[in-house]
Amino acid sequence: MKAGLALSLLILAAPLAAAAQTRRIAIVVGSNAGSDELPPLRYAETDAGKMARVLVELGEVAPDDLLLLQGRTAADLERAFVLARARLTQHWAQHPRSSAVMMFYFSGHSDGESVELGAERVSYARVRALLEGTGADVRIAVVDACKSGGGLRTRGGRPAEGFEVHLTDALQSRGEVFISSSSEAELAHESNEVMGGFFTHHFVSGLRGAADVNADKRVTLYEAYRYAYERTLSATELLDGRGQHATFDYRLSGRGELTLTQLSSPPALVALPDAQRVLITDLARDQVVAEVLGDAPRELSLAPGRYSLTVTRDGQTRGARIVLAPNAAWRPEWAELTLRSAPTTRLASKRR
Secondary structure, three states, X not given: OXXXXXXXXXXXXXXXXXXXXEEEEEEEEEOOOOOOOOOOOOOHHHHHHHHHHHHHHHOOOOHHHEEEEEOOOHHHHHHHHHHHHHHHHHHHHHOOOOEEEEEEEEEOOEOOOEEEEOOXXXXXXXXXXXXXXXXXXXXXXXXXXXXXXXXXXXXXXXXOOOOOOOOOOOOOOEEEEEEEOOOOOOOOEEEOOOOEEHHHHHHHHHHHHHOOOOOOOEEEHHHHHHHHHHHHHHHHHHHHOOOOOOEEEEEEEOOOOOEEEEOOOOOEEEEOOOOOEEEEEEOOOOEXXXXXXXXXXXXXXXXXXXXXXXXXXXXXXXXXXXXXXXXXXXXXXXXXXXXXXXXXXXXXXXXX
């Protein structure tokens, strides 16, 4: 559908009720195709779907406020921002003292100056202008693409140092945050094993609970970025010896912490056994939806459904298939898991 403002709206299970004072809207974009003669990516559009689902399931983004664009055009992107602005304007007319968070996510090709939607390019300057045009109090952009660090740099902003970055969920802060999966001169990588970009894979895993290091049942922007930064760097260092360095650039006033996902009442829960590595695959979609490494938190919030669990510990790999009912919690023990062959070797294809 391309007529008027008829965009692909993601209709999923209802999220937790959003705080009355804060409206959250997200535009989530994935484009496998790039301009010129670039080979198509395999997982950019899949990554967008994974991000969209976690924001609706756990991120207090209402289904109607999640605009998912997979394999769409620059015009579709412009219309999505027009629609987001219209919804916020209507919201403020009804709730004049309320606040808003606007999130933009992109996975696909980039030349360092623009995001690529098929043969079309949208400059990072235009993306920043569209975000600012929504009028949201806090605007967040997350881009999983090559050379995205330089393109997202803001004038007057400053890069994070030591991850000491804080935002407030009560939105005493105002401004913008730009997160990129790679520095301005680096390639971003996809993994055939986890069926997605390394950065998005670890960012989404973090949002589902792997980044909840203080076990307070919420994942902040700070926690999700730090978790994804460290795991992405560690995984990609094995590929080229240098690794892929995510960046965090911000221009904000105020302090506090912005919660991205709430885990206190998840749709369903898996409490994982201690292990070096755990992979969880959504069997209905044939997608790896989360990974936990080392001593990361062991509880993950998932949607009800059928999953495969692969657990590696002390050189041995075991697994199970499970069906998670709504509001169910599954706490498997190592001894009850079935012995499996070792997981396949990680493979990666480079983006532009």
